[in-house]
Amino acid sequence: MSVVVVATSASEWTALRVVDSLALVATATDRFLECAPVMLRDAVTGLLPDPWRWIANGLFAIVAIFAVFGLLFAFLTLAERKILGRVQNRPGPNRAPTPTFPFAKFLGKIRTYGLAQPFADGVKALTKEDIVPDGADKVLHFLAPVALLAFATLTLVVIPFGRNLVALQLDAAVLYFFAAGAATELAVFMAGWASRNKYSLLAAMRALAQLISYELPLLLSWVPVVMIAGSLSTVAIVEAQAGWKFGFIPHWHVLTPWGFAGFVIFMVAALAESNRSPFDLPEAESELIAGHLTEYSGFKYAFFFMAEYFGMCALSGMAVTLFLGGWRAPLPFLEFIPSYAWFGAKLLALILGFMWIRATFPRLRIDQLTRFSWKFLVPLALINLGNTVVWALMSGGSPALALARWPVCAAIIVVPFVWLGRAQSASYAPRTYRYAA
Amino acid sequence: MLGTGLIQGLAVTAKNLVGSFHDPERYTTVEYPEVKPKLPENYRNFPFLVSETAEDPMGTLRCVACQICEKECPPQCIYIVKSKDKKLDASGKAQLYPATFAIDTSVCMSCQICVEVCPFDAIKMDQEFEIATTDRFHGLLLNREQLAKPNSYYHQIHPTEAAAVDALLVAARKAAEEKAKAAAAAKAAAAAKADVARVSRPVNPAAANTNTGQETRATPATSAPQPPAAPSAEAPKPPPPAA
Amino acid sequence: MSLSPLQLCLLFSSALFCVGLVGALSRSNTILVLLGVELMLNAANLNFIAFWRFSPSPSPATGVMFVIFSIAVAAAEAAVGLALVIAIYRHQKNIRLQEANRLKG
């Protein structure tokens, strides 16, 4: 599993609130595997005098995130093509040979079942000639992928990967996450505008319409979680999901009616936000060739690709933190597996879900897409807010009340879902066909 | 309800994803260079000339340069030049042979009409499909030497069809011998009669039982007996118009 | 003349205010004027936070409250302002400030 060595470092500028990482280690269960990464980091930063320790922490975190998510990106592309292939009854890439050096001829013969594919893609992306359309303003053309990747990486900083493995412990972490997420629209606009051709500008406008209209459901879907957890900081939210009921049902938010509805809305909006599967309109091959990415080639295109995967990882990481109990083990006796392993497993499960959906569904048209968001997701998210309030109010009293709140909340969310669903699908219905004589 | 159709769709793709690992029917790729696909017996690619024996392919070509296939070929991609002299063919008759027999495989669309119309079963369809060449002109113009392949090779690629063709040939050759013997016997009898009736000299038009020139294997008018298993190689040849 | 951090912040915000002012005055394109005004607004917010930061009793975060409300209102103002710009543009096909002097229509 990907070992994430991420430093716990207080936000630099508020010196007062430096949380002493050593204190945290003591409270955590002292199994070696669990706090190996933190101890490793402390061993390194211990040598440095005080002001430099903070910088070392920061660097450690940055290096760790880029290393882990860079590799994850590489193998995710491979996993995507393998899964797509297997769904379509074909093997997927397995022909990439291992690099042969003059002295090691036999190296090329090893059948690498496709594992060398990401590196082959990387080399291909690097060596591809980098075309910049003459009309484009060079600065923006270059800046767009960099900005997109920067914002995507910024969002990764705040997700708690393990028991005390969070790069930046912020008070308003979730708000920070979506602030950085909202900035990606800027980069998409820059990309569309900089490549100076009609198609990519049209596609950039479409992409923006999509991003903006799906940002609202995204934001509204995590408000209930914050209301129940009582704090905006991701570490506190994971804390709120601790403990088990009746010994084996974990307190995860997803297992409550409003939590499940919020999770579904969050995932659908995340799909749209990262331009994947039913909503991948900007890169709709059949209409606009490659959307706002038409004019990019070579390494810059790989950057866009990487930013998309980083965005997908960040969004599904946040979904895991908010709804699936971050790095918590599902069952008490499974505690011995290190926490970041659990986080990794859940993250991969969600991303595989993304790919599975990509392999199955066709694309929505732009007007259906925005209508779906405004007429279906936003009202549903608002109703979900009301639902959480009811849940919270009823949770106070007697156990009977506690039991009663399950059906009530479930009803509150299911009835509008069905009613809105019917309104949404009014325009089409499964048809029966008559036969001639 | 809104999501049901979508969920069913997901279930189908999941079934395929899982299926592709254990169910051969759901994993159809054959990794070509390592694993060669098995070709059906009737598969046809470009034609080749059948020669009786393997040792001297050029000498024992069945083709008698009758140029029927050259006329019938839709894209006209066969080019034949008749030889001046004659040589004995398998059944001992003196036959012409093609001095040059070239097929331009860049034009040929392997439609197999030449095989149908050839009365001597001299040209058959090959199964060799890895014939990429770098040279566009000369590489694709196959001359006589490149086209000739032994009958044994023909048996190897089209077993049932070849067996049927050989059966027909052997039958035809036997029929030819009997006719030759009958003709010899008739000649002998005629000679004897001639001596006896030298004086009366009746002129009886010799039934043209042996056509000179093209020795055609007049297959019986009714269609070739249907070999139960083997597909009949050619449609029965109508006796060509009297030479 | 040791400058206390608060004074530094004030210098920073006033400098920003002046840049916004210059921008608003010097450019003829309506959108840039609006952006200049927006910049001036942000400079004001800056002062609030600065004073809250160095105020003796930071507990009731009034400064921060003020900033949040002002951001919200400024966003609404920007939206309406730019809508006006588009309306003007449709009217007179270019958005040079000087020519927007006809009140008719």
Place this chain on the structure above:
Amino acid sequence: MILPLVIIALLTIAVAAIAMTLRNLIHSALLLIGSWAGIAAFYFWAGAEFAAFAQVLVYVGAVSMVVLFAVLLTRRSRADLEVAPDAIGRGLGAMLAGGAVLGVLFGAVFATRLDVAPTAAPTASVRAIGQQLMGAHAASLLVVGVILTVALLGAVVIASTDREGGKEDAR
């Protein structure tokens, strides 16, 4: 402790100044968005994280979109973006006014003795802000809510009369 403040301040002012003088409209708009980010960094330094993220979310996320859309919709051809340098007189006049205002403000700042103890940054935790928002300022919160919706509807009505006008932001 002062160093980060100085860096942020200089950076933001520089970016804002360049934004104001640039010829290409799109570049200046983008640089201005950069300066907003600088201001958000200042909030972050000052400890008001909530304000910083609000600023980023509202300005860098949404208002920038509105600005860029407005810039795009109000041009006929690419040439419109190269805004011709306006009359020098106008520029000079603006510079003079700005300089005067700057002088006055700097004088005021230097004159007052604001001896403030370099106390540690007060932490405005989100919970505290929440309580105050809902507590003392609940009424104003609702008013702001109303303003936003009214502004939103107004903007949409103004912009899209006959032709499909500016795409107003959802905020």
Place this chain on the structure above:
Amino acid sequence: MGPHHPSTHGVFRMIVTLDGETIVKLKPVFGYLHRNHEKIGENTTYLASMPYTDRLDYLCSMTNNWAYALAVEKLAGQPVPERAEYVRVILAELTRLLNHTCLAGFLMQDLGCSGTPLMYAFREREKILDLFESLSGSRMMCNYQRFGGCRLDPTADWLAAAKQLTDGYGRFLDEFETLLTGNEIIMARTQGTGRLSPELAVNAGITGPMLRATGVNYDLRKVDAYGIYSRFDFRVPLGDHGDVYDRYMIRVLEMRESIKILQQAFAAIPAGPIIDPGAKLRGFRPKAGEAYGRIEGPKGEIGFYLISDGTPNPYRYRVRAPSFVNLTVLEDMCLGQTVADAVIILGSVDIVLGEVDR
């Protein structure tokens, strides 16, 4: 949208004038694949142009061959033995399965599925093509029918393999339908797009599934009852909206009918000669006169009009290609739709450029 736009099936160009997203005017431009098929037909013998008919609609060569053979048999009054008729029906229905599966795959590809339904469709198509290859020698260019019957007699195990395939085809269709027909996204995108009114369809001479999707009951297999179709009982599905979804559903239902026909044909195929003994292969000189043979191809009515003047070459050789005729109404269906829909509508018309340009 240029000649090699990724979504047109082959070299086909649409000049589309847009107002924002909706289409105001659409002018199809084709002819990029014109190979002078009909002039060649006049310069070669009847037999020689048989392999060329494979290249007309390269997806279903068996039905092209049959249409041409039917026309020539009508011209020359050539009787066809019983077994050949059965083999021809079996091959035509197999081609219909093949073509409709391909169409469903391409349509889903235009809709945006990243290849999954297309791969399932091709997996089934490969099985049918393998059958054709083991029978006629080549997967797509079969050149299998002759005037008065077929070239080779299908062996018993070929018939068994084909029967086993048709029995398994029902299962594939069910899986395909659960994946696609109930899918809300597909229903939302295709229902109501590219609507074709029955009157316009009839006036424009549209034939095949497109016509039946608008509700007009016209299927040559019932109208002409050529060959021995009168012996099989099968139903003709009719749609009533005439939009893209109907055309897709009509084709899926037709596939189910074809399976029924195939099963009946396999049960009743007699032994006997595969080609009429009197059939002449070379030196085929039909008496002077003209004939028009047509069959219900997967894309519509494919017909051959021949005038012979007693010489081995036809005097006039004309092909009535269904794709070409169905394409004429493309503009009427696309008006008012968005660009994304134009691509789907083109996909649902199911054109093959080889047939359109000839």
